[in-house]
Amino acid sequence: MMTLTLHFFGPLNDLFGGGQRDYTFDDGKTPxxxxxxxxxxxxxxxxxxxxxxxxxxxxxxxxxVTLHHGDRLSLxxxxxxx
Amino acid sequence: MYLTLSPIQIPSxxxxxxxxxxxxxxxxxxxxxxxxxxxxxxxxFYEAYETLAENELGxxxxxxxxxxxxAEVRLRHRHGFxxxxxxxxxxAVQSVHRGxxxxxxxxxxxxxxxxxxxxKKEFYADGTVLWVRCSHG
Numbered sequence: 001m002m003t004l005t006l007h008f009f010g011p012l013n014d015l016f017g018g019g020q021r022d023y024t025f026d027d028g029k030t031p032x033x034x035x036x037x038x039x040x041x042x043x044x045x046x047x048x049x050x051x052x053x054x055x056x057x058x059x060x061x062x063x064x065v066t067l068h069h070g071d072r073l074s075l076x077x078x079x080x081x082x
Numbered sequence: 083m084y085l086t087l088s089p090i091q092i093p094s095x096x097x098x099x100x101x102x103x104x105x106x107x108x109x110x111x112x113x114x115x116x117x118x119x120x121x122x123x124x125x126x127f128y129e130a131y132e133t134l135a136e137n138e139l140g141x142x143x144x145x146x147x148x149x150x151x152x153a154e155v156r157l158r159h160r161h162g163f164x165x166x167x168x169x170x171x172x173x174a175v176q177s178v179h180r181g182x183x184x185x186x187x188x189x190x191x192x193x194x195x196x197x198x199x200x201x202k203k204e205f206y207a208d209g210t211v212l213w214v215r216c217s218h219g
Contacts, residue, residue: 007131009129009131009199009201010129010201010203010213011201011213011215013129014213055131055134055199058133058134058137059134060134074131074134076131076199077201077213077215078215079195079196079197079198079199079200079201080195080200080201080202080213080214080215081128081130081135081159081170081171081194081195081198081199081200081201081202082112082159082170082171082191082194082195082198082200
């Protein structure tokens, strides 16, 4: 098992109850798999409709990269700055 | 640092040295307005993924310098709570000629809106609140 720190931004803050939180997952999961597990566990099916990007340890990352214990995974909804 | 929690004052933002090679300087200021899609807006909140946003703003500034051969890109983006009339984003580009200054300025603001991890929450006069959905890079 591995522990990840998940960081929620923008509208995901409100959906997942804010900020950042530690979660435990099976080893070797990818960001896309973590998201899928999270949606299944929380029942927040509406999140599937949001085109999310990911960042791992403060760098943009594809949803297919392998995560490791201690990684910080950020879930990034479409941006609206400027 | 490109991000700031403090108000961006236009006079102090524009207080920068002009290069002797610069024949043009184009500026853009994004301002908090009091309406959006017909709704009265009372204030905004910008949430930034600070580390990533700083990196991305730096990449955009550097990208504009390389793409348009401009001499200097000065850039600030506010985050936190903003009131109506405050500056959300400020851009100043110096270049030899006006064409590349305007183009680079446009490139910078469009790139910010497209891909910098910052999220806007609008607070409306009727007491409701909404995260504004824009785009992904």
